[in-house]
Amino acid sequence: MAVRRFDTDHLKFVVILGALTAFAPLSIDMYLPAFPAIAAHFHASAGEVQATLAIYFVGLALGQSVLGPLSDRTGRLPPMLLGIGAFVLGAIWAAQAPNIESLVAARFVQALGGCAGIVVSRAMVRDLFDERASAQVFSMLMLVMGLAPILAPMIGGFLIAHYHWPVIFWCLAGFGLACLIAVWLGLGETLPREKRSHGGLGHVLRAYIGLFADGPFMAFSLANACISAAMFAYITGSPFVFITLHGLSPEHYAMAFGLNAFGLITASQVNAFLLRRVSGRTILNASMSAHLAAALALLGASIFIPQSLAVLMVCLFILIGSLGFIGANATAAAMARAGERIGAAAALTGIIQFALAAGAGALVGALNDGTAMPMALAIAGLSLAGTTARLFAR
Numbered sequence: 001m002a003v004r005r006f007d008t009d010h011l012k013f014v015v016i017l018g019a020l021t022a023f024a025p026l027s028i029d030m031y032l033p034a035f036p037a038i039a040a041h042f043h044a045s046a047g048e049v050q051a052t053l054a055i056y057f058v059g060l061a062l063g064q065s066v067l068g069p070l071s072d073r074t075g076r077l078p079p080m081l082l083g084i085g086a087f088v089l090g091a092i093w094a095a096q097a098p099n100i101e102s103l104v105a106a107r108f109v110q111a112l113g114g115c116a117g118i119v120v121s122r123a124m125v126r127d128l129f130d131e132r133a134s135a136q137v138f139s140m141l142m143l144v145m146g147l148a149p150i151l152a153p154m155i156g157g158f159l160i161a162h163y164h165w166p167v168i169f170w171c172l173a174g175f176g177l178a179c180l181i182a183v184w185l186g187l188g189e190t191l192p193r194e195k196r197s198h199g200g201l202g203h204v205l206r207a208y209i210g211l212f213a214d215g216p217f218m219a220f221s222l223a224n225a226c227i228s229a230a231m232f233a234y235i236t237g238s239p240f241v242f243i244t245l246h247g248l249s250p251e252h253y254a255m256a257f258g259l260n261a262f263g264l265i266t267a268s269q270v271n272a273f274l275l276r277r278v279s280g281r282t283i284l285n286a287s288m289s290a291h292l293a294a295a296l297a298l299l300g301a302s303i304f305i306p307q308s309l310a311v312l313m314v315c316l317f318i319l320i321g322s323l324g325f326i327g328a329n330a331t332a333a334a335m336a337r338a339g340e341r342i343g344a345a346a347a348l349t350g351i352i353q354f355a356l357a358a359g360a361g362a363l364v365g366a367l368n369d370g371t372a373m374p375m376a377l378a379i380a381g382l383s384l385a386g387t388t389a390r391l392f393a394r
Contacts, residue, residue: 016183017124017137022148031168057357058111063115069207071191072343073343077188077189080117083113087172088176092173132279132280147261211341212348217337217345219390220393225349225352226356227323229356231320234375246312266321268328269324299380360378
């Protein structure tokens with residue numbers, strides 16, 4: 001039976017899962033500073049190098065669709081260990097890739113394995129904790145989601161300044177190997193044999209169909225995915241808006257980006273504290289209302305006072321900070337609907353989240369017109385869609 005309270009006895013569990021959750025942000029953000037060096041090394045175009053990032057999102061989605069249901073059948077640890085092993089091998093392959101096509105393939109393998117840190121971790125949390133306690137654990141894992149986008153480019157920038165670009169992938173391989181050892185020695189199985197599914201492909205398909213037909217599950221999953229996609233729209237559009245449009249230096253942009261990430265980290269820890277006294281659904285409703293208000297204010301400012309950097313900063317701080325409340329509680333509420341399909345549910349929430357995030361980032365880039373409007377429109381539209389989806393959850 002899922003426990004109702006998180007305590008310090010579970011600290012090692014959360015630390016290991018936090019490291020596993022870092023696979024995706026580290027693999028995405030850490031090698032971004034190396035793009036020019038990779039292009040020069042392989043005599044590749046910018047588009048060819050960017051394909052190594054796009055394929056990673058594809059691998060994350062496909063890998064989750066397989067590893068999630070597989071973990072319902074075999075237990076959590078075998079797919080987790082298999083995924084981490086594939087991540088390490090993919091990173092080693094990337095470090096030794098002879099051409100850009102090989103690097104793209106290596107990144108795909110790396111993503112197929114790295115997604116285990118997302119999907120199986122989410123399932124393991126739900127195995128052990130009820131909805132409120134799950135939200136507390138997810139809030140702690142949000143520390144990683146806030147810190148990784150700040151630290152990863154800094155680490156990558158330092159490495160590329162002192163070493164050749166393959167060292168970034170060697171470091172990722174070393175990190176993956178350390179996580180493999182930590183999981184093997186310090187993370188026990190959370191799904192007992194008697195609770196595992198025994199069906200084949202048909203059973204997996206029925207699990208997915210059942211989840212798609214579950215209105216509250218889809219509502220909470222879409223709400224979380226829309227708000228997460230709004231953050232990706234911000235990540236995609238903010239360099240142009242802050243640096244080109246408002247004239248911030250790269251150093252000042254990094255400070256602004258870090259301030260918003262600090263807001264996300266702080267909110268996630270405040271959320272963990274509030275959950276001791278307030279239900280996650282109540283916090284979710286309030287934070288989504290705040291997110292929508294800030295998104296509409298950002299859109300209005302982009303139309304009527306586009307030159308106001310202060311208003312832009314305040315709106316974005318509220319938008320990114322509110323994700324610290326929304327992500328944990330919406331994920332916990334969706335996973336509470338999973339029943340015996342926890343692995344499939346963890347996979348489906350991740351697939352929806354990354355699919356919308358990739359689409360949001362691509363949309364902002366495609367609509368770039370020299371103003372902040374594409375970013376503001378995408379954020380407002382996604383916030384409205386997420387709030388609407390939340391209204392359908394009963």
